[in-house]
Amino acid sequence: MITIVDYGMGNHGSLANMFKRIGVKSHVESDPVKIAHSEKLVLPGVGAFDRAMATINNAPGLREVLDQKVLVDRIPILGICLGMQLLTRSSEEGSLPGLGWIQGDTIRLPKSNDLKVPHMGWNVALPKTPSLLTEKLVDEPRYYFVHSYRVHVDDPAHSLMRTHYGIDFDSAIGRDNIFGVQFHPEKSHRFGMQILKNFAELNI
Amino acid sequence: MIRTRIIPALLLENDSLVKTVRFRKPTYVGDPANTVRIFNELEVDELLFLDITAAKERRGPNFEVLTNIANECFMPLGYGGGICSLHQAKKVFDIGFEKVAINTQSAENSALIEEIAGYFGSQAVIASIDVKKNLFGKQTVRTLGGRKNIRRDPVIWAKEVEKMGAGEILLTSIDNEGTWQGFDIDMVRRVADAVSIPVIAHGGAGKVEHIIEVVEQANASAVALGSMVVFQKKGLGVLVSFPNNINWN
Numbered sequence: 001m002i003t004i005v006d007y008g009m010g011n012h013g014s015l016a017n018m019f020k021r022i023g024v025k026s027h028v029e030s031d032p033v034k035i036a037h038s039e040k041l042v043l044p045g046v047g048a049f050d051r052a053m054a055t056i057n058n059a060p061g062l063r064e065v066l067d068q069k070v071l072v073d074r075i076p077i078l079g080i081c082l083g084m085q086l087l088t089r090s091s092e093e094g095s096l097p098g099l100g101w102i103q104g105d106t107i108r109l110p111k112s113n114d115l116k117v118p119h120m121g122w123n124v125a126l127p128k129t130p131s132l133l134t135e136k137l138v139d140e141p142r143y144y145f146v147h148s149y150r151v152h153v154d155d156p157a158h159s160l161m162r163t164h165y166g167i168d169f170d171s172a173i174g175r176d177n178i179f180g181v182q183f184h185p186e187k188s189h190r191f192g193m194q195i196l197k198n199f200a201e202l203n204i
Numbered sequence: 205m206i207r208t209r210i211i212p213a214l215l216l217e218n219d220s221l222v223k224t225v226r227f228r229k230p231t232y233v234g235d236p237a238n239t240v241r242i243f244n245e246l247e248v249d250e251l252l253f254l255d256i257t258a259a260k261e262r263r264g265p266n267f268e269v270l271t272n273i274a275n276e277c278f279m280p281l282g283y284g285g286g287i288c289s290l291h292q293a294k295k296v297f298d299i300g301f302e303k304v305a306i307n308t309q310s311a312e313n314s315a316l317i318e319e320i321a322g323y324f325g326s327q328a329v330i331a332s333i334d335v336k337k338n339l340f341g342k343q344t345v346r347t348l349g350g351r352k353n354i355r356r357d358p359v360i361w362a363k364e365v366e367k368m369g370a371g372e373i374l375l376t377s378i379d380n381e382g383t384w385q386g387f388d389i390d391m392v393r394r395v396a397d398a399v400s401i402p403v404i405a406h407g408g409a410g411k412v413e414h415i416i417e418v419v420e421q422a423n424a425s426a427v428a429l430g431s432m433v434v435f436q437k438k439g440l441g442v443l444v445s446f447p448n449n450i451n452w453n
Contacts, residue, residue, distance in 0.1 A: 013300035017275055046302075047325055116402060116425070118327055118371075121206045122249055142207075144250075144280050146302075146327045165206060187280050187302070189247045 002200060003038035006030040007055045007062065009082070010044030011186070018186040022193055024200040032061035036068070040075055040202070045082030049106065049149070050094030052082055057096075070101060074177045076202045077101075078133075084173065084180030085151055093149050101178050104153035104170070115166045118148045125161040125171040125183065133179050133198050134160055134172065141191040143171070143183035151182065177204050208419050209249045209426035210447065212433045213374075213406055214239065216255040216285065219269060223434050224256065225382030227334075227350040233434045233442055237272045243433075244277050246446040251277060252305070252374070252428060254332075255285025259308040260349050264292050267299065274300030284332050284374075288313065293320045297328070305374055307332035308347040310365055311354045321369030329372075330404070331365035333358060335391060336378040343391060350378050362395045362403075370401065374428060377407035382431055384410030384438045386417065393422035404428050410438065412447050419452075 002019060004012050004026055012028045019026040026042075029035050043066075045052050057063050070077050079087045088098045091106035098106070111117045122142045127134045143163075150169040153159050161172035163182070171182045172195075179199065185192030215222050215230070221239050222230035233239065236253075243251055253273065255265060264286045274281060283296050284305025293304045309316045310331055321329045334346045335358045345356040356364075362373055375395050377388040387408045396403040402425030405418045409429050418424045429447075436443040 121209050123206050
């Protein structure tokens with residue numbers, strides 16, 4: 001059973017739809033008491049970094065239970081889009097510290113005349129450090145992106161996929177039980193379906 | 205590098221998908237859930253649904269139809285038609301859509317785009333602009349499914365909706381829509397060059413060359429297709445298809 005964390009800033013509907021399609025049980029949960037019983041977490045997110053961190057920090061018991069489940073119980077977690085950026089220490093989009101579960105930071109995408117920001121649309125993500133999350137992918141899998149900030153991890157070994165948009169950036173990251181993808185797997189046809197399948201089958 | 209988005213724009217009339225010519229003469233195309241299942245298998249880039257009678261009938265979205273669509277689709281989804289409050293937009297997002305298109309209400313309630321963009325981000329709001337020539341050939345913006353002339357120049361209006369906070373513009377030529385004769389290249393170029401947000405060109409596509417032309421010559425960031433993806437050819441029957449292999453220059 002996968003628990004989709006609801007802190008008021010995510011597209012739970014489409015995530016739940018795709019899990020249903022691949023035959024994986026999932027439920028959307030905001031109650032920290034119930035999140036404490038989860039086996040696997042998905043942290044979605046659409047919106048601004050500070051607003052998301054403030055919401056997580058201010059919901060009574062939510063930050064504590066997430067820290068406990070991820071850092072102590074070490075259950076698998078997948079951050080999606082903003083949810084991946086929250087895994088890092090900080091973001092140029094805001095001033096609040098991130099969750100800091102992966103050593104890295106979130107920085108602004110470079111803007112230029114021929115490259116519009118946000119980076120919106122389909123782009124290729126190529127596997128880098130091999131990981132259970134990126135197994136069985138087709139050659140040149142493509143994903144749907146919508147973001148104005150990108151993640152840079154300190155340790156190249158934590159970069160699981162890279163994407164080119166003006167520069168090469170980390171489009172999937174991970175270490176131990178903690179994973180993040182910048183793109184929207186739930187909106188990326190079979191390419192994203194495989195990532196969510198891999199995450200659902202993870203046995204760490 | 206990023207690929208140019210090709211977006212089937214599908215028209216909803218009550219529970220059915222239809223296709224119009226110059227916003228008139230709706231032809232029945234099929235059942236929405238069945239049709240989107242095919243588009244899902246074709247792995248299209250994105251889908252946009254426009255309820256063409258909602259604004260005219262002064263009603264909100266048909267959430268049941270939208271729910272059925274979202275259950276079948278694993279690509280980005282947009283919806284436009286009759287949205288006049290943040291609450292309605294939120295309901296559309298909760299179902300599993302990530303963009304709403306605002307047309308009539310951008311003229312009637314100038315705060316709505318800003319309100320939705322402020323809450324969900326600009327990337328979640330498409331300003332839909334329908335343009336039609338008057339008797340003297342002057343192009344003005346229409347709302348209410350083409351019925352109401354708000355007497356604005358499309359370039360000026362595009363800048364206004366950008367200022368309101370729209371993240372993209374769906375620019376539709378009513379005169380070209382459903383004609384298979386190509387996009388209004390000149391208008392698309394004037395609008396695309398005047399704003400910094402992406403412009404989705406819509407209305408008139410009949411062959412792949414039209415798509416390449418509007419992207420390469422008119423700076424459209426994306427294109428929306430109607431007739432081309434639901435009919436075999438002009439005047440022929442229904443065939444759901446998608447131009448998956450475009451040879452960009």
